[in-house]
Amino acid sequence: DADVTQTPRNRITKTGKRIMLECSQTKGHDRMYWYRQDPGLGLRLIYYSFDVKDINKGEISDGYSVSRQAQAKFSLSLESAIPNQTALYFCATSDFKEEKGKAFFGQGTRLTVV
């Protein structure tokens, strides 16, 4: 089983719909992240969380919200999806003290907003 699991892997949704992307991890890491990948822009940080009670905005948080339901679960919501939110979304985890800065990524969610 993967250390970081994202669901769904692919999703097509309509403009204006609410959608949630889910992420769960078995690493036991305290930190979790949501990134968005667009061609020519690389990956950009949407939100990150130190732990269940500590959530922080990243570079491009507008139009998104997150929930850290437990140490192992971190979900990303688009309250009203718009076409320019079509992108590849990654969840990642890390532990500050261990792994020398290494992040562990999920398999990605391809989201298309039509």
Next chain:
Amino acid sequence: AQTVTQSQPEMSVQEAETVTLSCTYDTSESDYYLFWYKQPPSRQMILVIRQEAYKQQNATENRFSVNFQKAAKSFSLKISDSQLGDAAMYFCAYRGVIYNQGGKLIFGQGTELSVKP
């Protein structure tokens, strides 16, 4: 704020040859991590190599090595004896070490590497 720049959107290499992917970054910090990630068509993000800024010695992982020039803020990836399986998107990334930064990664734009048989 830290930035990472990859100025080569696409690169091509002949199988068994050597290729170098460029990356520059900007930071005012003295200690940090630098990474190269590989993303094949499967979309998986695979860590290729990692460099700790306080280490002067360049990191090496089998056919992959880096040229870390701290003063120039340059971090290039060299792939030797290129194989068809090396074809992928490659991302350069920066991570600070200060606790309150949250361990977030700052990525470059990516370089698409193709390998010709």
